[in-house]
Amino acid sequence: MVDAYKKFWGNFGNFRGVTGRKDYWLASIANSLVLLAMAILLILVRYGSILSLIIVVITVLFSLIVLFGSLTMQVRRLRDAGFHWAWMFIGLLPYIGSVVSIVLVCMPTKQQPKTAEELEF
Template sequence: MVESYLKFWGNYVNFEGKSTRSDYWYLMLSNFLLGLVSVAVTLFLGFLSGWGEGSIVPMIIWLAIIILYIIASIVPSVALSVRRLRDGGFHWALIFISFIPYLGSFALFVLYCMPSKEGAAY
Protein backbone atom coordinates (compact mmCIF):
# COMPACT_ATOMS: atom_id res chain seq x y z
CA MET A 1 0.00 0.00 0.00
CA VAL A 2 2.85 2.37 0.81
CA GLU A 3 4.50 1.54 -2.51
CA SER A 4 1.33 2.49 -4.39
CA TYR A 5 1.12 5.75 -2.46
CA LEU A 6 4.73 6.59 -3.31
CA LYS A 7 4.10 5.74 -6.99
CA PHE A 8 1.13 8.11 -6.90
CA TRP A 9 3.29 11.05 -5.86
CA GLY A 10 6.24 9.91 -7.97
CA ASN A 11 4.13 9.96 -11.15
CA TYR A 12 2.68 13.36 -10.30
CA VAL A 13 2.05 14.54 -13.87
CA ASN A 14 2.63 11.31 -15.77
CA PHE A 15 -0.39 10.91 -18.03
CA GLU A 16 1.37 8.29 -20.15
CA GLY A 17 1.65 4.61 -19.40
CA LYS A 18 -0.58 2.43 -17.30
CA SER A 19 -1.54 1.87 -13.68
CA THR A 20 -2.62 -1.48 -12.27
CA ARG A 21 -5.86 -2.12 -10.42
CA SER A 22 -3.99 -2.76 -7.20
CA ASP A 23 -2.09 0.54 -7.46
CA TYR A 24 -5.33 2.42 -8.03
CA TRP A 25 -7.35 0.78 -5.26
CA TYR A 26 -4.51 0.81 -2.72
CA LEU A 27 -4.24 4.55 -3.28
CA MET A 28 -8.00 4.93 -2.79
CA LEU A 29 -7.69 2.94 0.45
CA SER A 30 -4.76 5.12 1.58
CA ASN A 31 -6.69 8.31 0.89
CA PHE A 32 -9.72 6.92 2.73
CA LEU A 33 -7.60 6.10 5.78
CA LEU A 34 -5.95 9.53 5.65
CA GLY A 35 -9.43 11.03 5.52
CA LEU A 36 -10.47 9.10 8.63
CA VAL A 37 -7.35 10.25 10.47
CA SER A 38 -7.94 13.87 9.41
CA VAL A 39 -11.55 13.75 10.67
CA ALA A 40 -10.36 12.27 13.99
CA VAL A 41 -7.69 14.96 14.38
CA THR A 42 -10.19 17.68 13.46
CA LEU A 43 -12.67 16.42 16.07
CA PHE A 44 -9.89 16.16 18.65
CA LEU A 45 -8.76 19.73 17.97
CA GLY A 46 -12.38 20.85 18.11
CA PHE A 47 -12.83 19.30 21.52
CA LEU A 48 -9.57 20.87 22.71
CA SER A 49 -10.71 24.31 21.58
CA GLY A 50 -14.14 23.85 23.16
CA TRP A 51 -15.86 24.36 19.80
CA GLY A 52 -15.43 28.11 19.83
CA GLU A 53 -14.84 28.81 23.51
CA GLY A 54 -11.05 28.53 23.31
CA SER A 55 -8.43 29.19 20.69
CA ILE A 56 -9.37 27.68 17.35
CA VAL A 57 -6.04 28.51 15.71
CA PRO A 58 -4.77 24.88 15.74
CA MET A 59 -8.00 23.73 14.11
CA ILE A 60 -7.77 26.41 11.40
CA ILE A 61 -4.15 25.46 10.69
CA TRP A 62 -5.09 21.77 10.49
CA LEU A 63 -7.98 22.48 8.12
CA ALA A 64 -5.66 24.59 5.95
CA ILE A 65 -3.25 21.64 5.74
CA ILE A 66 -6.12 19.35 4.67
CA ILE A 67 -7.23 21.81 1.99
CA LEU A 68 -3.66 22.14 0.68
CA TYR A 69 -3.36 18.34 0.48
CA ILE A 70 -6.61 18.10 -1.46
CA ILE A 71 -5.52 20.80 -3.90
CA ALA A 72 -2.07 19.22 -4.33
CA SER A 73 -3.57 15.80 -5.07
CA ILE A 74 -5.97 16.90 -7.83
CA VAL A 75 -3.49 16.63 -10.74
CA PRO A 76 -1.97 13.29 -9.68
CA SER A 77 -5.45 11.86 -9.12
CA VAL A 78 -6.48 12.76 -12.65
CA ALA A 79 -3.20 11.33 -13.98
CA LEU A 80 -3.77 8.09 -12.06
CA SER A 81 -7.32 7.84 -13.40
CA VAL A 82 -6.10 8.33 -16.97
CA ARG A 83 -3.41 5.67 -16.51
CA ARG A 84 -5.96 3.27 -14.99
CA LEU A 85 -8.31 3.73 -17.93
CA ARG A 86 -5.43 3.06 -20.33
CA ASP A 87 -4.50 -0.08 -18.42
CA GLY A 88 -8.06 -1.33 -18.79
CA GLY A 89 -7.89 -0.75 -22.55
CA PHE A 90 -10.14 2.31 -22.60
CA HIS A 91 -9.52 5.73 -24.09
CA TRP A 92 -8.39 8.38 -21.62
CA ALA A 93 -11.20 10.74 -22.65
CA LEU A 94 -13.71 8.49 -20.87
CA ILE A 95 -12.71 10.33 -17.71
CA PHE A 96 -15.12 13.07 -18.79
CA ILE A 97 -18.14 10.82 -18.27
CA SER A 98 -17.76 11.66 -14.60
CA PHE A 99 -19.59 14.91 -15.40
CA ILE A 100 -22.80 12.96 -15.98
CA PRO A 101 -24.65 13.10 -12.65
CA TYR A 102 -24.85 9.78 -10.77
CA LEU A 103 -24.43 7.54 -13.79
CA GLY A 104 -21.00 8.88 -14.77
CA SER A 105 -19.36 8.12 -11.45
CA PHE A 106 -20.84 4.63 -11.41
CA ALA A 107 -19.67 3.97 -14.98
CA LEU A 108 -16.12 5.10 -14.11
CA PHE A 109 -16.18 2.88 -11.03
CA VAL A 110 -16.99 -0.09 -13.26
CA LEU A 111 -14.24 0.85 -15.72
CA TYR A 112 -11.68 1.18 -12.91
CA CYS A 113 -12.59 -2.33 -11.76
CA MET A 114 -11.98 -3.90 -15.17
CA PRO A 115 -8.91 -6.14 -15.50
CA SER A 116 -5.79 -5.03 -17.34
CA LYS A 117 -5.55 -5.54 -21.08
CA GLU A 118 -2.17 -6.51 -22.46
CA GLY A 119 -2.29 -5.05 -25.96
CA ALA A 120 -4.25 -1.89 -25.26
CA ALA A 121 -3.56 0.79 -27.85
CA TYR A 122 -4.47 3.73 -25.64
Protein backbone atom coordinates in the same frame (compact mmCIF):
# COMPACT_ATOMS: atom_id res chain seq x y z
CA MET B 1 -0.18 -0.49 0.35
CA VAL B 2 2.98 1.49 1.04
CA ASP B 3 4.47 0.56 -2.35
CA ALA B 4 1.29 1.63 -4.16
CA TYR B 5 1.29 4.93 -2.27
CA LYS B 6 4.94 5.50 -3.19
CA LYS B 7 4.06 4.84 -6.83
CA PHE B 8 1.17 7.31 -6.53
CA TRP B 9 3.50 10.10 -5.42
CA GLY B 10 6.31 8.94 -7.72
CA ASN B 11 4.06 9.20 -10.78
CA PHE B 12 2.42 12.43 -9.64
CA GLY B 13 1.61 14.49 -12.72
CA ASN B 14 2.53 11.65 -15.08
CA PHE B 15 -0.24 11.16 -17.64
CA ARG B 16 1.79 8.65 -19.65
CA GLY B 17 2.07 4.99 -18.81
CA VAL B 18 -0.34 2.75 -16.95
CA THR B 19 -1.54 1.96 -13.43
CA GLY B 20 -2.75 -1.49 -12.42
CA ARG B 21 -5.99 -2.16 -10.55
CA LYS B 22 -4.24 -3.05 -7.31
CA ASP B 23 -2.08 0.08 -7.28
CA TYR B 24 -5.06 2.26 -8.17
CA TRP B 25 -7.27 1.01 -5.36
CA LEU B 26 -4.55 0.79 -2.71
CA ALA B 27 -3.44 4.37 -3.41
CA SER B 28 -7.07 5.51 -3.29
CA ILE B 29 -7.58 3.78 0.05
CA ALA B 30 -4.35 5.27 1.42
CA ASN B 31 -5.43 8.79 0.40
CA SER B 32 -8.82 8.21 2.03
CA LEU B 33 -7.16 7.05 5.25
CA VAL B 34 -4.92 10.13 5.36
CA LEU B 35 -7.94 12.41 4.87
CA LEU B 36 -9.87 10.47 7.51
CA ALA B 37 -7.00 10.95 9.97
CA MET B 38 -7.01 14.68 9.25
CA ALA B 39 -10.78 14.82 9.83
CA ILE B 40 -10.46 12.96 13.14
CA LEU B 41 -7.67 15.30 14.20
CA LEU B 42 -9.87 18.26 13.36
CA ILE B 43 -12.70 16.82 15.46
CA LEU B 44 -10.36 16.37 18.42
CA VAL B 45 -9.05 19.94 18.26
CA ARG B 46 -11.13 22.68 19.80
CA TYR B 47 -13.21 24.50 17.16
CA GLY B 48 -12.21 28.11 16.58
CA SER B 49 -8.58 27.74 17.64
CA ILE B 50 -5.62 28.62 15.47
CA LEU B 51 -4.66 24.94 15.36
CA SER B 52 -8.04 24.02 13.86
CA LEU B 53 -7.57 26.68 11.17
CA ILE B 54 -4.11 25.30 10.36
CA ILE B 55 -5.49 21.76 10.11
CA VAL B 56 -8.29 22.93 7.79
CA VAL B 57 -5.84 24.76 5.51
CA ILE B 58 -3.50 21.75 5.39
CA THR B 59 -6.45 19.42 4.67
CA VAL B 60 -7.74 21.61 1.84
CA LEU B 61 -4.28 21.93 0.28
CA PHE B 62 -3.65 18.20 0.59
CA SER B 63 -7.07 17.46 -0.95
CA LEU B 64 -6.35 19.68 -3.95
CA ILE B 65 -2.94 18.09 -4.49
CA VAL B 66 -4.40 14.59 -4.18
CA LEU B 67 -7.19 15.53 -6.59
CA PHE B 68 -4.66 16.31 -9.32
CA GLY B 69 -2.68 13.14 -8.56
CA SER B 70 -5.88 11.08 -8.62
CA LEU B 71 -6.84 12.48 -12.00
CA THR B 72 -3.48 11.52 -13.46
CA MET B 73 -3.76 8.09 -11.86
CA GLN B 74 -7.26 7.63 -13.33
CA VAL B 75 -5.96 8.52 -16.80
CA ARG B 76 -3.22 5.90 -16.45
CA ARG B 77 -5.71 3.33 -15.09
CA LEU B 78 -8.12 3.89 -17.99
CA ARG B 79 -5.24 3.51 -20.42
CA ASP B 80 -4.21 0.28 -18.68
CA ALA B 81 -7.77 -1.04 -19.06
CA GLY B 82 -7.68 -0.25 -22.77
CA PHE B 83 -9.90 2.86 -22.76
CA HIS B 84 -9.22 6.36 -24.03
CA TRP B 85 -8.35 8.87 -21.32
CA ALA B 86 -11.41 11.01 -22.15
CA TRP B 87 -13.62 8.37 -20.52
CA MET B 88 -12.72 9.94 -17.18
CA PHE B 89 -15.28 12.66 -17.90
CA ILE B 90 -18.10 10.10 -17.77
CA GLY B 91 -17.98 10.54 -13.99
CA LEU B 92 -19.41 14.04 -14.41
CA LEU B 93 -22.77 12.68 -15.51
CA PRO B 94 -25.33 12.71 -12.70
CA TYR B 95 -26.23 9.38 -11.06
CA ILE B 96 -24.96 6.88 -13.63
CA GLY B 97 -21.61 8.55 -14.37
CA SER B 98 -19.91 7.57 -11.13
CA VAL B 99 -21.08 3.97 -11.47
CA VAL B 100 -19.75 3.74 -15.04
CA SER B 101 -16.49 5.34 -13.95
CA ILE B 102 -16.00 2.75 -11.20
CA VAL B 103 -16.79 -0.07 -13.63
CA LEU B 104 -14.23 1.26 -16.12
CA VAL B 105 -11.40 1.43 -13.60
CA CYS B 106 -12.28 -2.08 -12.38
CA MET B 107 -11.78 -3.58 -15.84
CA PRO B 108 -8.78 -5.91 -16.21
CA THR B 109 -5.53 -4.86 -17.84
CA LYS B 110 -5.43 -5.04 -21.63
CA GLN B 111 -2.35 -5.77 -23.71
CA GLN B 112 -0.40 -2.55 -24.07
CA PRO B 113 0.81 -0.99 -27.36
CA LYS B 114 4.46 -1.61 -28.12
CA THR B 115 5.50 1.94 -29.07
CA ALA B 116 4.97 5.35 -27.57
CA GLU B 117 3.43 6.59 -30.83
CA GLU B 118 0.56 4.14 -30.40
CA LEU B 119 -0.33 5.78 -27.07
CA GLU B 120 -2.54 8.65 -28.09
CA PHE B 121 -3.06 11.46 -25.65
